[in-house]
Structures are given as C-alpha cells and as structure tokens.
Amino acid sequence: MREFIIVGHKAVTSGEFPLNDMPGSAGRIDILARCINSAFFTSFNIRRDTRIILVLLGEPDPPKVLRFEGSELKYLNPDERSAGSLIKKALSIDAKDDDQMSTQGIYVRRASLKDVLSAVDIEDAIYLHENGEDIRTVNLNHERMIFILGDHLGLTKEEEHLIHKTKRASLGPETLHTDHCIILIHNELDRRCLRS
C-alpha cells in the first residue's frame, strides 16, 4: 500500500470555487488536482494500491480531509479539471466527523492533519524534505508506505513538530513541486518491487 498525505494550506474548503480559476480563487486547488493525477495514473492503469489524503486548510470551512482510494476509484481522468471537479463535488457535501462518500472511492470528513496522523505509525512514515536522506538508499520495505508532503508553502513549524520523529527523505538536488515528487516516489517504489 502506498499512501500520500498532502497539506493544502490555502486550499478552499467549499465546493463553490470556479474550475476555471483553481490556482487563484480556489487557493491552489490546482496543486492538489495534479497530485491526484501523479498518485494514480500509469499509462494504462489506475494504481489500485495507492491512497491519497488531502488536508485542506483554506477558508471558509477548515479543516477538511479528502481521501481518494485507488482500489475503488472509477470516475477520474488525467486532466487537472477532472480531478478538480471531483474535489469540488466532495467539498459540496456538509462534512461530518465520519467519512462520507462523494463519488466512488472519494471520501470527505471534518478532520485536521493531527487527526490524520493519529491513524498512522509516524515512525514508519517518510517526510519528503530537501534535507533528508536520498530516497534511493532509504528503506522502503514496509507493507504500508506512508509519505507526507507539503504544498507550495511546505509544512509549518507546528506541522513539522507533529512529525518530528518521522524519517526525512529527499529526491534529488532540486526542490520540486509536490506532484513531481509523487512521480519520483512511485518510480523508486516500482523499481524496488521489481527487485524484490
């Protein structure tokens, strides 16, 4: 199982945003839409062994958590607008403390990053950070591989404190967009699976 936890600090928490302006009035929902593409698509398949958890912290109704389950997903196309419209639909639901399904394989609930992390063995997770150990040498042999990533703002000091016991891994000499990081992580995992 591959799991990506991503924090969208400015991402809107209402379904009212316009799909034509995801980078602006939607608080960089475009970043999260691209992360969904990176997490799930290979050329001919959806990665069924993958889950993505998006923590949305923007106005007007934070925090909300969206969960996309590769094993269940049905209505997702690779374009940014497709993922954006699924996010929009999920955010149109009145979020409760428990999961509600908005589209097949997509769930929304009222929760914070702390709530999400409480269901995770933090010491087995990996926080993607430019000062971490090179991913190519990191142990990636857990049954459940959990990766924590920031958005264009990274993670705040408070958020980093929540995962101060988490191993840090880096992906190379350049600092990259979150969706690009996911591609590199998948590729490293794909190569390890082949070897094992």
Place this chain on the structure above:
Amino acid sequence: MREFIIVGHKAVTSGEFPLNDMPGSAGRIDILARCINSAFFTSFNIRRDTRIILVLLGEPDPPKVLRFEGSELKYLNPDERSAGSLIKKALSIDAKDDDQMSTQGIYVRRASLKDVLSAVDIEDAIYLHENGEDIRTVNLNHERMIFILGDHLGLTKEEEHLIHKTKRASLGPETLHTDHCIILIHNELDRRCLRS
C-alpha cells in the same frame, strides 16, 4: 541543454479549441500542457536550460511545431489551463515555414517530425521506450541532451523508422504518461549534474 521532442498525434492545429475541453475536442492538448509543466517547473524556478518541441498532427491544419524556450519564457504558470492558453495563442497564428513568436519564448512554424529531426544528431538523441536500457545506466553526458517521446499513442512505425538509429532508454518497470517521464528524466539529469 535539455531538449524534449514530443509528438501529439491527435492534437488540434487550430487555436479554436475550448480550454474547458482540452482532453476531448482539443485532441488531448491536455497531455502537451502537462508536458510543458513537467519540462519547466521546479519549486522556485523555471528550468532555463530546457527546450520543449511539440509536433502537432491533429486536424484541421497539420503539421505544426511549437517550441518553448526556457531561457526566454515569461508568461507560464504551473496549471494546465495556463499552458493550454499559451498553446492556443500560438496555434491562432497563421504558421509559416519560419518561426514566429506568439508569446515571449514560444514559437510556431509549419513543420513535421522529420523537419524537426533534421536539426538533431539522431545518434546522440534518446528515444524513451519501455524496452530501452535503464536510464540510470545510460550515458547522459552530451552538452545537448535530446529526448524523443510519444504521446498516449506512442510513436507510429513510420516515426520509429525515422529514429531507428537512436538509442532507447526506459525509466522503470511501469509504462508511464509522457509528462511523468519528463519528471524522471530531469531528476536523473539533476543527479548526474550534482555528481559531475
């Protein structure tokens, strides 16, 4: 210099397409828009050492070639719609045999894949193909690194014949979308630059 040559077999060759339907009526222009994002963006910069050449073969006016120069680009944002609107603007120009600039760093001309390849030392280029040598062991030391990639349809037999002397490289065990391939190529080159 890093150069990506990508063939869009169905990509429309008129600027009349709707930005809200790039995967459909625009003949998968969304793929090319994502390739532009992958080619140029790191977290804080545009990759100035990169060029992308898009060969568009769809109706109504093929073939056309768009060239994006990282060293000159100014008006590009990471979202798919931003790259799509720059493509649309370039395709609205009446293409001639010589380059015409549509937006700073973006050029359009009437040309085919064969024309593009005639300006390239084919034996120094790399064709991304699932049956190639692993990119991690391929020699990537040329001053001008040229990568040739297909779209969702791959390359045709005739197109492959044009590059039958070109080395093939693969990126891992999974067959990936073209834009995801570009991320992996950049990462490998970034790592090599660090080492050299």
